[in-house]
Amino acid sequence: MGMTIIEKIFARKAGLDRVSPGETVVVDVDMTVLIDLQFATMWMEPLRIHDPDKLAIVMDHAVPAPTIRDAAGGPHARKFAKEFGIERFYDVGRHGICHQVIAENGLARPGEVLACTDSHTCAAGAYNTAARGLGPAEVYSIMCTGSTWFQIAPTIRYQLGGVKPDTVSGKDIFLHIANEYGDAANLNLEFGGPGLASIPMHDRRTIATQGAEVSADFSTFEPDQVLTSFLDDRGVAEYRSAAPDSDAEYQDVRRVDLAALEPYVARPGTVSRNGLPVSQVEKQKIDQAFIGSCANGQLEDLEIAADILRGNTVAPGVRLLVTPASQAVYREAMRLGYLQAIADAGAVITNSTCGACFGYHMGVVGPGEVCLTSSTRNFTGRMGSTEAKIFMASPATVAASALTGYITDARSVTA
């Protein structure tokens, strides 16, 4: 009997011939990423750490600091990075949302294990990496010891067929899957099949990121030529990717015909069994539109938004917020003119940070307001008031909706 991607990675890392669901393994972690929130207030500096070369620090969730509490974390992080010789320190100015910074700098490598506190660490599954959110205390522990444990969960295989239409994004694919199949707690998601070639890397990362929204453990993609090219461009080499065996055992195999998909919207509260095609949404007015986050603040997302917004004007009464996922994305989007087109349309472009996605600062929504977001999560109260409604859709849908003032199918605007 063969192994899934996750089983194969953990079997290799644990030095075993095979691992199966239900087993617990202890493995060395290849890259551990600390975020700014871990350094706030009473940061305790460790006496020693495992390996500074296997550690990165990314200032992302609350930068530049919106509170004194957050501001206190910066000096802790800088002192720690200096004292322990941590070269991969992405301080404010060369920062970004950690999952974007991880991707840009080749910190997530195929077939390897990556740890970070944040729940959307599963994003790196797009790069065939076993990555997941582990919580602040555990990441602190891995920073010290270099290893941790995992319980191997059963895997659901998404077997993708057909060719993805240009008007359908990774967000739409994910929202379709979340609506169709619901939660996957204590299960891994695996994506592959002949349709994968038509899904670009940025869309794969959106899908992998949002595995957390259906409560999954790991969310990983098969390695292919598209991934190889992406990694070549970033100087990532000498890795050993993990393809699933043809006789791997899955809890379920779900076939998705990409050609049959259309843009999707999730209703407020959850993405799980709570979506519908945008073409079926009744006229829904919006107050705030948001394009950003680790899921959809990528350069390609900003390009899509700029193409829709260019030469148009955001509807009266609507505020459109756009947050590039990293400083690198910001600079490139500026160089390519995307930010000019977006700002000319009347959008507010913010500095790179997690910001509005988790309702912490910049773009908090008020009671009675409706937000359409392309970020990660639409829980009640996630982006501010519990009396606000958060719908979720792709950057294209959000941009088109910002122009009309109500949830709009981008195909009707760009056609």
Next chain:
Amino acid sequence: MTLTITGKVWVFGDDLNTDAMYPAFAMKMDPPEAARHVFYEVRPGWTDEVSAGDIVLAGRNFGVGSSRPVAALFSELGVAGLVAEEFNSLFFRNAVNAGLPAMALPEATTIFSEGDTGTFDLSSGDWRNETTEKSGSVAKLPDLILDIISSGGVLPRLAAQGFLPAELGEVLRSSTVAIRGAGSGA
């Protein structure tokens, strides 16, 4: 730290997410104040009713969402442990790493009613509803996970292993110190 907990059970439903237990605005507060906002929307006033030693029991997909250390807020409130029909695995890890006993018990919300007294022994997997006298058992957790819980979480272990000053060992069993020391997630 004991692996057996006995206490009054508070029953919650399915799909309780981390934002319902630890909203973003509470992340700007010190842990004792942040803990006053657990379930602020789904059950306002609950934090005034819960007593030290009580047990929180929920349905399926308990704790879906972010990595913010909710378990530490439960410890702050004196909650003795968590029981759920199904845990989100990140939420479960946060409980283990904070030294907060957690047991997955299918049908938990059918077996227990609010106000019942329950006993849950993680070292054996045995559970008992002291009120209805119904009992049973679930699969025992791996020893390495039980070791972390009984150590009071990962931070006291790190002190014992020489990664943190040894004199902090006992202090690190305090959730307030631990949550500040290792920081937060989101």
